[in-house]
Amino acid sequence: MKKYRIKKRRKAIKVNTIFFVILILLIAISIGYSFYSISLNINGNVKVETGKSIAYWKKISQWDNEGIYYYQIELTVNNLDGNISNWDLAIDVPPYLSQANTQAWGSSENTVDEYNSFDRLNMKSYGWNGTVANEGNLQQTIIFAFTQNVDFKLLHVFLNDKLTKKIVELKDGENLEEKIEGNKDPEENVISNVVNSVENNQNTSGEIIPDEPIPENSNSETTWKITNEWINNTEYGCAIELKINNLDGNISNWTISxxxxxxxxxxxxxxxxxxxTTVEEHNTFYRVTITSYSWNGTVANGAELTQSLNLRFTDPDVNFxxxxxxFNGKKIIEPTKTT
Incomplete structure (x- = not known):
């Protein structure tokens, strides 16, 4: 009887051990795949995969002309996701991108998609320049044009629908080839990827904070101006005056964001x-929302609402x-900055 119990116990231990080993293997496979292919959700409706490629860019010049603000850059994507026969590029930049004035050489098609917190430039190769070998470079010269002065930077870069795992801005004097060679070090890649994630408002798992859908357009008209500003070693501050001509019907309680x-x-x-006053964090900006009191919330259709507020920024060099x-959740179309 004792021998039978011992054999039965050993058999149970063996079965449990096998089950435990299988469970560990499944967990390891799951974790490994999550590192290899991170699924992101941008704006709550577009799922993309994180690739291995790295985007490098350098601002060549900037200027403005007749209310259009131009930024010329050189973009190099070091392709680490296998051989490509026809490439697609998608580049996310701040809002107010003008499709009519944006130029991209070597691209057969340039279109702009508008999202809530950024605009996306979509580019496609010609037949003659679509090939990019694995570990080869895709290079493009692009002039981005905006209808408003923006804090220009590249927010996300996609190569053939895969999000580049890293965006590197080249400063004056930095060598592209040296940067590419340096990024072949696995440890440097991991550290830099975490830094880049923080800078692009991503957490270290790669998940981008989703935004809500693009709001409905407002019929109202808005002008705004800076009435005062101050700068010291630790902050930039400004006083703003907003004037909203309400064309969205009678309002009993207003909000301005x-x-x-x-x-x-x-x-x-x-x-x-x-x-x-509430503040919400989005991909590329903070949204400040102010709400009326009950005694000043009424705004008749056609009436003007004037509001003033002071904002302070921890970066003294911020391009405000x-x-x-x-206005009441509806997006003002092309608000006008006055002096």
Whole structure:
């Protein structure tokens, strides 16, 4: 009887051990795949895969002409995702990108998609220049044109629908070949990828903070101006005056939302005539929303609403701009900055 019990116990231990080993293998495979292929959700409706390629870019020049702001860059994508016979590039930049004035040489098709917190330039190769070997470079010269002055940078770069795992801005004097060679070091890649994720408002798993869908357009008209500004070693501050001509019908309680740069000091906002102030973090900006009191919430159709607020930023060199203005949740079309 004792021998039978011992054999039975050994058999049970053996079965449990096999089950445990299989479970560990499944977990290891799952973790390995998650590192190899990270699924992202951008704007809540587009799933993409993270590739191995790295994007390098350098600003060559910038200028403005007749209300259009231009930024010329050289972009190099070091392809690490296998041989490509026809390439597609998608580049996310700040809002207000002008498709009519944006130029990309070597691209057979240039289109612009508008998202809530950024615009996307889509490019396609010709038949004669579509081949990019594995570990080869895809190089493009692009002039981005914006209808408003923006804090220009590349937010995301996609090569054939795969998000590049890293975006590197080349400074003056930095050598592209040396940067590419340096990024072949696996440890350097891991460290830099974490840094890049923080800079692009991603967590270290690669997940991009989703935005809500693009809001409905407002019929109202808005002008805004900076009435005062100050700069010291630790901050930039400005006083803003908004004038909204309400063309969206009679309103009993209003809200105004402003999208501003990410260096906003969230704890130092002054908004007069507002019962509450909230700040939401998005991919490339903070959204400041102010809400009326009950006694000043009524705005008749055709009437003008004037509001003032002070904003402070922890970066003294911030290129301040208001990217979007929402009035009662509706997006103002091309708000006008006055002096």
């Amino acid at each position: 402003l999208d501003v740069p990410l260096s906003l000091n969230k704890d130092s906002i002054d908004a007069w005539g507002s019962s509450s 701009n208001i990217y979007n203005i929402l």
